[in-house]
Amino acid sequence: MKNGRYWDGILQEWLAEDRDALWRRYSDALHTALFRRWLGKRPGGRLLKTDLFDEAVSEGMSALGAESSLAVGVDISEEVALAARRRHPGWNVIVADVRHLPFADGAFGAILSNSTLDHFEAIGDISGALEELRRVLRPGGRLLLTLDNAANPVIALRQALPKGLLYRLGITPYAVGRTVGPNRLKAMLRALALRIVEMSPILHCPRYWAVRRARRLKNAPPLGQERFLRSLARWEILQRPPSRWLTGYFIAILAIKEGD
Secondary structure (H helix, E strand, O other): OOOHHHHHHHHHHHHHHOOOHHHHHHHHHHHHHHHHHHHOOOOOOEEEEEOOHHHHHOOOOHHHHHOOOEEEEEEOOHHHHHHHHHHOOOOEEEEOEOOEOOOOOOOEEEEEEEOOHHHOOOHHHHHHHHHHHHHHEEEEEEEEEEEEEOOOHHHHHHHHOOHHHHHHOOOOOOOOOOOEOHHHHHHHHHHOOEEEEEEEEEOOOOHHHHHHHHHHOOOOOHHHHHHHHHHHHHHHHHHOOOOHHHHOOEEEEEEEEOOO
8 A cells, every 4th residue: 555645645636636526426426325225324323434535535425424423534644634524524534554543442333445455565455454444343333345346357457467557547546456356355354254244346337438538527517417427327237147246346345243
């Protein structure tokens, strides 16, 4: 995982250019709808959110924090954390590495971790982060997790290419890390006594095309933007056929911590 200063710089680029605002609306809405269904209508309790970049540049999953008695967000970048708090003052933000969280065992009833653990440079760091998330989750608490789906051929190819080249060509907007496929992720969670309740691939639209199309529509009339967002949502029908793991860009998992 890149250090906080790296993400400070990426944040300034995004804020200066208002980059990918329309695309973020779609991604935020997709994740929020799924996580709200998994949390229930009134989640309450103490909620932890890992990685605040979404909340620093857009709505992210701020609505879910507002529905909890206490919403805490962590990020490795101080600038990202501060920007998230300015945009969403109801959040309590802390600068911390998700692999070394400054919280007591069982401190949270729910943890939201969307596309956080796919920024590490080694698979072992994913396992270590999952172990730490489990530690701060109370028995019976819920872990809601998404990460890049290595079973998707596009993600698999991206994993095989030099990361610096991907960034220079504009294929990835920032540094990406290692990730795993659904079977390996299931094995990691089960090894930590995290019981998988539901698992699904999400975000099936062709992401490279969709991001670039969204940029061209940045200043389009609201009606045109809404029509585009609805067209992206229609791709989610690909969750139904057996080929869904080949088209979904993210693995989404709801897991419960078994009693200690």
